[in-house]
Amino acid sequence: MxxxxxxxxxxxxxxxxxxxxxxxxxxxxxxxxxxxxxxxxxxxxxxxxxxxxxxxxxxxxxxxxxxxxxxxxxxxxxxxxxxxxxxxxxxxxxxxxxxxxxxxxxxxxxxxxxxxxxxxxxxxxxxxxxxxxxxxxxxxxxxxxxxxxxxxxxxxxxxxxxxxxxxxDIFPTGYMAAENAQIEPGDTVAIWGCGPVGQFAIQSAWLLGAGRVIAIDNVPERLAMAERHGHAETLNFDEVSIPEMLFEMTDGRGPDRCIDAVGTEAHVDASPDSLLDAAKKAMMLGTDRPHVLREAIMACRKGGTISMPGVYVGFLDKVPMGAFMNKGLTLKTGQxxxxxxxxxxxxxxxxxxxxxxxxxxxxxxxxxxxxxxxxxxxxxxxxxxxxxxxx
CATH class of the missing domain: 3.90.180.10 (Medium-chain alcohol dehydrogenases, catalytic domain)
Structure with a gap:
């Protein structure tokens, strides 16, 4: 065959x-x-x-x-x-x-x-x-x-x-990602990554009662799909600071639920941590680029939930566990x-x-x-x- x-x-x-x-x-x-x-x-x-x-x-x-x-x-x-x-x-x-x-x-x-x-x-x-x-x-x-x-x-x-x-795969994965986010009626849900899993996470967030969905990417076709089929508000991370915009859009509280639908191969942008990740991987000193996870931890509201359907391969570094612990966040993940x-x-x-x-x-x-x-x-x-x- x-x-x-x-x-x-x-x-x-x-x-x-x-x-x-x-x-x-x-x-x-x-x-x-x-x-x-x-x-x-x-x-x-x-x-x-x-x-x-x-x-x-x-x-x-x-x-x-x-x-x-x-x-x-x-x-x-x-x-x-x-x-x-x-x-x-x-x-x-x-x-x-x-x-x-x-x-x-x-x-x-x-x-x-x-x-x-x-x-x-x-x-x-x-x-x-x-x-x-x-x-x-x-x-x-x-x-x-x-x-x-x-x-x-x-x-x-x-x-x-x-x-x-x-x-x-991708429909159940997007749905479980939204389910793991523990969405309550009216919640604001921020989703990093508008690839196929992110698109189904958007659809599923609405099915589970979200009041607002904000989708984050830098690919115009993906953002357009999130708007057209997912009725999401969209942010292009090449054009704006995502943490600052999420802070502004939620009156300083932050999204109630954050979904990392990107995982290990986060896009390399101009942020210092992203550039460091890329350099480490190029020199075989690191296995993953967890920029999105770091950003979600910093952006999520206190007491909120981060759902991580994005695949990670090995060991992550520079993850702000102090912020994670002190903000009382919950992380749910898994295949x-x-x-x-x-x-x-x-x-x-x-x-x-x-x-x-x-x-x-x-x-x-x-x-x-x-x-x-x-x-x-x-x-x-x-x-x-x-x-x-x-x-």
């Missing part, structure tokens, strides 16, 4: 690889009908995520048609259309039973490696390094889905692939417990409350993937979200 494979920093190729096969009785094989490039994939593309090996199949936003199931799979049969959550969960361990599916104890095949880096091992992820299980991803013609009784959700025939594909949100968010799509297709700017085949990784990374050609159809 054809698949997009990682071969090193900024080196993604369309390769011919072996077709996946059933390895366990609870596996399923799907023929991929749609997949997407996620912002988190750029951390692999840019070489920041450890544990990648040349030839690894990329991709964790995937859906398709079931073509084969193992003997223990009882909820799926060939011909079913399914969306596959990006994290792999057993459904039975301590964490899955508590609904914390991204922390599954059983699915990370390289748990010992992850424990050395993180203290504990989170769940396995599709196409996201050998530290997180070494599972082949879904930017391919076919995908093996382990624990198929737990993960994939069947979707109605009347919905298109594009309407449901983002249930695999998305995707399985928890599949059914309720699918119902929202069916009912017409949310049309996830608004984020799509580019449609292509797998053969266009290597170039679109670069286009997406460089934010060129108005690229906000890429959907690929292997067929």
């Amino acid at each position: 054809k698949a997009l494979c990682w071969h090193g920093k900024h080196d993604v190729r369309l390769d011919t690889v072996d077709d996946p096969k059933l390895l366990h009785a609870n596996d399923a094989i799907i023929k991929v009908t749609a997949c997407a490039i996620c912002g988190s994939d750029l951390h692999l593309y840019d070489g920041f995520m450890p544990g990648m090996e040349s030839g690894d199949v990329l991709g964790h936003e995937t859906m398709g048609e079931v073509i084969e199931v193992g003997r223990d799979v009882t909820n799926l049969r060939p011909g079913d259309r399914v969306v596959v959550p990006f994290n792999i969960s057993c459904g039975e361990c301590f964490f899955c039973q508590k609904g914390m599916f991204s922390l599954c104890d059983r699915t990370n095949r390289n748990a010992d490696v992850a424990r050395k880096a993180m203290g504990h091992a989170p769940a396995g992820l599709f196409g996201y390094s050998h530290m997180l299980g070494g599972y082949a991803g879904g930017q391919a013609e076919y995908l093996r889905v382990p624990y198929a009784n737990v993960g994939p959700i069947k979707v109605p025939d009347e919905l298109t692939d594009e309407q449901v594909l983002f249930l695999s 998305t417990h995707t399985h928890r949100y599949l059914k309720p968010l699918l119902d929202m799509v069916v009912q017409g409350k949310v049309d996830p297709t608004f984020v799509i700017t580019h449609r292509a085949g797998l053969e266009d993937g290597p170039e679109l990784y670069k286009t997406f990374r460089d934010k060129k050609d108005g690229c906000i979200k890429v959907v690929m159809k292997p067929a």
